[in-house]
Amino acid sequence: MVISRTHPQDLHHLSTETPDPDPLPQNLVQSRRVKLLATGKYLPKNQVTAEQLGQKLGIEAAWIQKKSGVMVRHFVEDETASQMGAIASKKALEAAGLSLSDIDCIVCTSSVPEQSIPCTAALVQKQLGGESSGIPSFDINSTCLSFVVGLDTLSYLVDAGRYSRVLLVASEITQGIDWKDQESSTLFGDGAAAAIIGKTDIQEGSKIICSRLETYSQGANLSQCLGAGNRYHPREYSDNIDRFLFKMQGRAIYRLAAKILPGFIERLLQPAGLTLADIDLVIPHQASLMAMGLIRKGLNIPEEKWMVIATNHGNTIAASIPMTLHEAIQQGKIHRGDRILLLGTSAGFSLGGMVLEY
Amino acid sequence: MVISRTHPQDLHHLSTETPDPDPLPQNLVQSRRVKLLATGKYLPKNQVTAEQLGQKLGIEAAWIQKKSGVMVRHFVEDETASQMGAIASKKALEAAGLSLSDIDCIVCTSSVPEQSIPCTAALVQKQLGGESSGIPSFDINSTCLSFVVGLDTLSYLVDAGRYSRVLLVASEITQGIDWKDQESSTLFGDGAAAAIIGKTDIQEGSKIICSRLETYSQGANLSQCLGAGNRYHPREYSDNIDRFLFKMQGRAIYRLAAKILPGFIERLLQPAGLTLADIDLVIPHQASLMAMGLIRKGLNIPEEKWMVIATNHGNTIAASIPMTLHEAIQQGKIHRGDRILLLGTSAGFSLGGMVLEY
Numbered sequence: 001m002v003i004s005r006t007h008p009q010d011l012h013h014l015s016t017e018t019p020d021p022d023p024l025p026q027n028l029v030q031s032r033r034v035k036l037l038a039t040g041k042y043l044p045k046n047q048v049t050a051e052q053l054g055q056k057l058g059i060e061a062a063w064i065q066k067k068s069g070v071m072v073r074h075f076v077e078d079e080t081a082s083q084m085g086a087i088a089s090k091k092a093l094e095a096a097g098l099s100l101s102d103i104d105c106i107v108c109t110s111s112v113p114e115q116s117i118p119c120t121a122a123l124v125q126k127q128l129g130g131e132s133s134g135i136p137s138f139d140i141n142s143t144c145l146s147f148v149v150g151l152d153t154l155s156y157l158v159d160a161g162r163y164s165r166v167l168l169v170a171s172e173i174t175q176g177i178d179w180k181d182q183e184s185s186t187l188f189g190d191g192a193a194a195a196i197i198g199k200t201d202i203q204e205g206s207k208i209i210c211s212r213l214e215t216y217s218q219g220a221n222l223s224q225c226l227g228a229g230n231r232y233h234p235r236e237y238s239d240n241i242d243r244f245l246f247k248m249q250g251r252a253i254y255r256l257a258a259k260i261l262p263g264f265i266e267r268l269l270q271p272a273g274l275t276l277a278d279i280d281l282v283i284p285h286q287a288s289l290m291a292m293g294l295i296r297k298g299l300n301i302p303e304e305k306w307m308v309i310a311t312n313h314g315n316t317i318a319a320s321i322p323m324t325l326h327e328a329i330q331q332g333k334i335h336r337g338d339r340i341l342l343l344g345t346s347a348g349f350s351l352g353g354m355v356l357e358y
Numbered sequence: 359m360v361i362s363r364t365h366p367q368d369l370h371h372l373s374t375e376t377p378d379p380d381p382l383p384q385n386l387v388q389s390r391r392v393k394l395l396a397t398g399k400y401l402p403k404n405q406v407t408a409e410q411l412g413q414k415l416g417i418e419a420a421w422i423q424k425k426s427g428v429m430v431r432h433f434v435e436d437e438t439a440s441q442m443g444a445i446a447s448k449k450a451l452e453a454a455g456l457s458l459s460d461i462d463c464i465v466c467t468s469s470v471p472e473q474s475i476p477c478t479a480a481l482v483q484k485q486l487g488g489e490s491s492g493i494p495s496f497d498i499n500s501t502c503l504s505f506v507v508g509l510d511t512l513s514y515l516v517d518a519g520r521y522s523r524v525l526l527v528a529s530e531i532t533q534g535i536d537w538k539d540q541e542s543s544t545l546f547g548d549g550a551a552a553a554i555i556g557k558t559d560i561q562e563g564s565k566i567i568c569s570r571l572e573t574y575s576q577g578a579n580l581s582q583c584l585g586a587g588n589r590y591h592p593r594e595y596s597d598n599i600d601r602f603l604f605k606m607q608g609r610a611i612y613r614l615a616a617k618i619l620p621g622f623i624e625r626l627l628q629p630a631g632l633t634l635a636d637i638d639l640v641i642p643h644q645a646s647l648m649a650m651g652l653i654r655k656g657l658n659i660p661e662e663k664w665m666v667i668a669t670n671h672g673n674t675i676a677a678s679i680p681m682t683l684h685e686a687i688q689q690g691k692i693h694r695g696d697r698i699l700l701l702g703t704s705a706g707f708s709l710g711g712m713v714l715e716y
Contacts, residue, residue, distance in 0.1 A: 234592030
């Protein structure tokens with residue numbers, strides 16, 4: 001309980017049931033002179049339409065369209081996560097006019113690793129041909145928010161000059177789908193996205209303006225996969241298959257998110273002197289189209305400022321936000337100087353946000 | 359290949375077979391005014407001697423003593439990783455005279471998570487009673503070096519003022535031991551360690567002087583567990599049990615470490631104007647006693663400057679370095695103002711090091 005440290009202005013947005021927000025001045029130190037140099041994306045070969053998936057699962061395509069909104073997603077055939085991550089990374093390197101030797105840190109920001117040991121970043125380094133490069137490689141995990149947390153965290157090391165250029169890569173394969181669960185099984189897709197960040201040149205304005213993460217573990221069981229870590233080893237698989245599948249309570253997550261989000265947004269933006277009206281484009285985590293629409297309306301954000309790619313990508317977990325960012329750049333919806341809000345929720349339960357001047 | 363960027367002074371330590379070292383100036387930005395406020399440790403209830411383990415595995419206790427050197431290790435009975443992590447964290451909070459509401463970020467630095475979703479830091483937050491605290495919680499993974507990488511990375515956020523006090527916690531349960539493999543099965547132990555860092559007060563000298571991480575994925579397969587990530591889902595367990603067990607090639611890892619380590623130490627220390635003679639105590643990752651002894655002699659570090667706890671703890675994976683640090687503090691082997699070197703290797707293959715003024 002941290003009631004004594006709660007700022008009064010945080011409270012009027014929140015109902016009496018609201019968890020006590022963390023009012024610590026995370027945002028007092030704001031701006032980092034860090035620039036998004038380039039992004040890349042990879043979608044696996046196997047494209048699956050709502051019709052095809054519906055046929056497999058015995059669900060009407062119209063129900064899928066209404067609920068998840070995902071009309072096309074991609075699933076891996078023989079690709080591994082590190083292979084997909086390396087392809088997305090190579091595209092980002094090409095777009096930036098850089099080669100691997102220009103990168104001095106690789107951070108993998110997927111929700112689930114490729115192997116339990118070692119970290120996926122090392123496997124991506126290998127796929128990129130960097131076996132002997134010595135480039136430091138490690139993983140950061142906050143489930144669906146891993147990329148935002150990785151970008152946020154590493155931006156301090158780039159700003160301080162520890163690393164010149166960091167490759168962030170999120171690559172996801174939805175191995176643990178519970179096909180009996182209509183809600184989650186029609187939502188997800190596989191794929192990878194990468195981004196390269198570097199220090200902003202002296203004459204440029206690109207920066208991270210503010211960022212914030214809040215974790216409320218009261219919601220830790222609302223989206224979870226109990227198994228495959230050190231609690232339930234795979235040898236226990238046949239004893240309880242459900243433990244090794246991803247389980248989510250979509251409605252409860254939405255309720256928790258809707259309750260905390262308005263205050264979260266204020267705690268994110270207010271110390272930087274911003275409001276949602278100052279944002280040119282929101283890059284939300286691509287949850288279900290229905291939940292995204294409700295959140296957008298609840299925050300009173302116009303549709304044209306809210307980037308959606310779930311329709312033909314699905315929810316690609318931690319790759320979802322960087323993939324949406326990549327698409328926004330590719331489609332010309334973001335220009336240098338624009339103020340972009342990355343915003344999402346993740347298992348944990350966490351909320352994360354970042355405003356950057358592109 | 360980054361040959362063109364290799365500094366000549368890096369080369370004389372390294373044989374012609376040596377991987378090209380990463381010569382990027384990671385260390386140009388050095389010191390961070392970050393202080394280790396307190397540490398904590400938890401060992402699970404079930405204490406297992408070399409005799410007991412030898413009896414179970416059909417190995418002479420004398421062989422275990424000679425090879426791994428671990429005479430006592432602890433294995434969990436009913437503890438979970440987040441429970442152990444929370445107990446170690448509470449001890450660190452008590453030692454620091456702080457409560458959870460003084461912590462504004464929780465980073466879990468274990469090699470393997472408790473569940474595949476969500477991140478273990480959220481589960482530790484829950485075990486600490488912080489369900490409604492909003493304290494940002496996420497994981498950092500570099501296998502055995504996770505704690506060092508977490509401390510290194512978060513120190514930039516503390517130094518910049520983003521977070522005032524960060525709780526780092528590593529909690530390990532060796533679920534994937536291959537009991538057929540004498541070398542690895544006699545090496546590991548379970549347990550947890552925690553550390554709290556904060557900004558150094560103006561009148562104090564505590565700081566992180568320098569730190570470095572290098573990853574050579576040419577060694578990614580030398581210690582690995584292929585399964586339980588998104589490459590081999592637990593449903594494939596019965597098809598190939600070995601994929602879900604930890605496999606290590608101890609001799610090959612030792613050879614790779616011995617080859618890269620001298621140059622690594624120079625790249626770590628030299629930009630800070632230090633040599634090994636300036637270090638008061640080395641806190642090495644607690645690999646096998648045999649390998650640690652060879653490395654220590656190879657680096658010409660006297661025994662009294664080399665902290666060993668493997669004998670009665672085993673190798674507790676990512677908890678090994680913070681647990682050794684905790685023991686060094688508890689046993690009065692470290693005093694404020696001392697220069698401490700944290701040093702280890704991890705699956706990946708990575709080498710990591712940090713010099714801090716305690």
